[in-house]
Amino acid sequence: MKILLTLPKNVDQIKSGGIVRSKRKYPPIEFLYLGTILSENHTVKVIDGNAENIKLDKIKKNIERYGPEWVVISSEAWDFWGCPFPYGGQLSWEIGAFAKENNAKTIFIGPYASLTPQDYLHKFDFIVQNDPEIAVQKIIEGKTKERIVRFPVDLNMLPIPDFDLLPLKAYKQNEYPGLSLNNFFVLSGSRGCPFPCIFCLNPILQGKKYRLRDPSKVIEEIEILMEKGIRSFFFQDSIFTLNKKWAQTICSEIINKGLEINWGIQTRTDFTRKDLIKSMAKAGCKFYSLGVEHIDPSIQRVIKKIQPIGQVLKTIKMVLNEGIGCGVNLMMNFPGETLRTLMKNAKFRAWCDKFGIGGGIKPVIPFPGTELHKMQKFPNSIDAVTIEAGRYNKRPFYLFYNMYKRYFDMMSALHLKDSYEIVFDHRSNLSTPKSL
Ligand code: SF4
Structure with a gap:
């Protein structure tokens, strides 16, 4: 057929x-x-x-x-x-x-x-x-x-794919510093996520069961793509470092085979270990995207994604110290968001700017199937949700964030950026680590 x-x-x-x-x-x-x-x-x-x-x-x-x-x-x-x-x-x-x-x-x-x-x-x-x-x-x-x-x-059980099915020269990226813009390809070594984050589609789209592809197959795919001139890769896996042994094997294989590639990943801060980051850097990892979402503890509890600020900062420091570029994904407009919590996230974002850490703060969209969707009583169709969320995300929080960002941009333009310092509230008992 x-x-x-x-x-x-x-x-x-x-x-x-x-x-x-x-x-x-x-x-x-x-x-x-x-x-x-x-x-x-x-x-x-x-x-x-x-x-x-x-x-x-x-x-x-x-x-x-x-x-x-x-x-x-x-x-x-x-x-x-x-x-x-x-x-x-x-x-x-x-x-x-x-x-x-x-x-x-x-x-x-x-x-x-x-x-x-x-x-x-x-x-x-x-x-x-x-x-x-x-x-x-x-x-x-x-x-x-x-x-x-x-x-x-x-x-x-999936075969080694026939990459010639796709127009390989057409693929490019413009989002991950350190990775080549052209000769770029996306890899996927795992599917599924067992975590309960209330806004996330991943466990719905890929299932809650975490499934891994044999590292030897992932490496074979990289080698075939290298023969076709591809040198730059982004692992689309939601939490590349969730299974440390698996991630370590991928790194060891890249190092042992002398594969000269640059690559990036995305993960959580609580599955980031120093020895693994060292191996990743040695294997050519150039970009580390962290799903932080929100740094306020009360919002973290609501969204069921708890990553204490101390852990977030420690992870960022470990990544930067190994010479790997870092990006932080943040979100806003969760239930319980106030100007105080939004400002905290915005201050954190501004602090990230000081260290060349990329990423933005995206308004959340409560897609059907998520716990957030049920909590917010949004419509059931995806397009209706995105239209509704567009209105919802124009609430004062979003306007405030834009205003706040303009303020920092202005300070930056006036070379006053270093004159502000992020100070977290007393409960978290942390301020900016000087060593960063
Ligand atoms: S946000 Fe990350 S950790 Fe949470 S469910 Fe989604 S993929 Fe899993």
Whole structure:
């Protein structure tokens, strides 16, 4: 059978954290394993509308010309496991409708499909929640009668992908200092997260069970990509350092094999150990993204992500001391947020600026399926939530943060940046460590 795997170009002019994120051209790694598995018995073509700047009309023309019997559409061009991009689903729906008009069967995958599958049953023939690889294969080969299909995979059963399915030269990043902008690729060595953070989609999209891919397979993928000229990698794993032994093995293999690459990861502060960071630095890790979210203890308790400020500062210090660049992800507008808690987070953000630590403070969006969504009584459709959250996030907190940020920017412009010092409240009993 002829199968087309495709995703649309992201919408332009959306800014977040100061980056025009629509320029992000990440490889759709969901298509890699899936395409490789399907290629065993079928003819597979991938059209990455985002990386190759292919407009919707051209994707439609490709469907007419190629005449696939099946079209698999992913809604997410940034991160298959990430938050659904506001309005991002709409272009996918258009592709789906066109494919149906051209007599193809359609399958919808990605975060939209995973979170509210019932909303898209009238737009697509089948909806796949979470891992796409085996679920899509079962649908195409007629091994399931369900229209909403979920089939978790064992990561070690996934093949070494055929990277030539994707336009490798098209992938770039502009977010991680220390990593090359071009010759860039995304890796994923694990899926799942066992933590209960009330705002996070990861345990919903990937499951609560933490699954690992054998380090030897991850290294083999890196080596194949290096042969194709790729030198820069970002591990999309939510908590790269959660299993220390696994992360250490990846580092040791990179060091022992002398693989000259630069790479970045994301993780929590409580799974960061000094000896592992040393190995990561030696293995070429150049960027360490920390999901801190909020530094106020009362908000941390509400969101069920407790990382004491002392631990956050210690981790940042360890990372910077090893010469690894650091980014800190912060969020705001959680239940219980006040000007006091917001200011605390904003002061912390300003303190990060002093040490060249990147990242921003993003307003939280209570996506369906999260505990936060239930607490806030938001609508059930993703687009309705993003519209509603847009209004919700224009509350005084957000305006205040922007005002606050302008104040620090102004001080910075006047070279007065060092004249302020972050002072945490008495309960945390910590101030800025001088050694930083
Ligand atoms: S925020 Fe991080 S630790 Fe918490 S559930 Fe999400 S991925 Fe897991």
